[in-house]
Every structure is written in structure tokens, then in C-alpha cells.
Amino acid sequence: MLRLLGISEPDLERQLLRRSVTELSADRHACADCGRTPLVGERYHRYARGKVVCELCRPRHADAPQTTDVVRHSERGHAVRLRVRPAA
Numbered sequence: 001m002l003r004l005l006g007i008s009e010p011d012l013e014r015q016l017l018r019r020s021v022t023e024l025s026a027d028r029h030a031c032a033d034c035g036r037t038p039l040v041g042e043r044y045h046r047y048a049r050g051k052v053v054c055e056l057c058r059p060r061h062a063d064a065p066q067t068t069d070v071v072r073h074s075e076r077g078h079a080v081r082l083r084v085r086p087a088a
Helices: 009-026
Strands: 043-046 052-054 067-070
């Protein structure tokens, strides 16, 4: 069927891979200075106008960041939590 549409299987695979990578990177913070994505557990700093800077590039900025956050795992909040039952 792909041959009828004029698309080869490798071209289709490349297109699907590009689309999935674009969707994955759309929800990530990237450093405004170096362009890398901070790792899980690493701090990132947010400056004025939404500029996000990673921990490695933070010393390049003289001013203090507006907020400092930790990169969380994508499954944060979706895990099963144990509850402590009150003593009877």
C-alpha cells in the first residue's frame, strides 16, 4: 500500500521518528545559553521573560534567578503511594 502512495518504508520510518522526537522535546525545558535539556534531579533557573538556564550555565549570570526548580520525572504524581493507617 505504501508503494501506491509513493512512500518507501524507510521514508515512513524516518518521518515517524522525526515526529515523535519533536513531540517529546516540545514539553521539555532547554537551556537558553547552551541548548541542552537538564537531567532529572538537576536544578534549572528561570529568569525574567521566561528564560530558562541550566545549573552549568548559572554562573554566567550575575543577577539572581526569579525561581529555581528541580527537573522532575515524567511519571511524578502517577505512582502508587503507600498510606500510613492510623493505629486502631
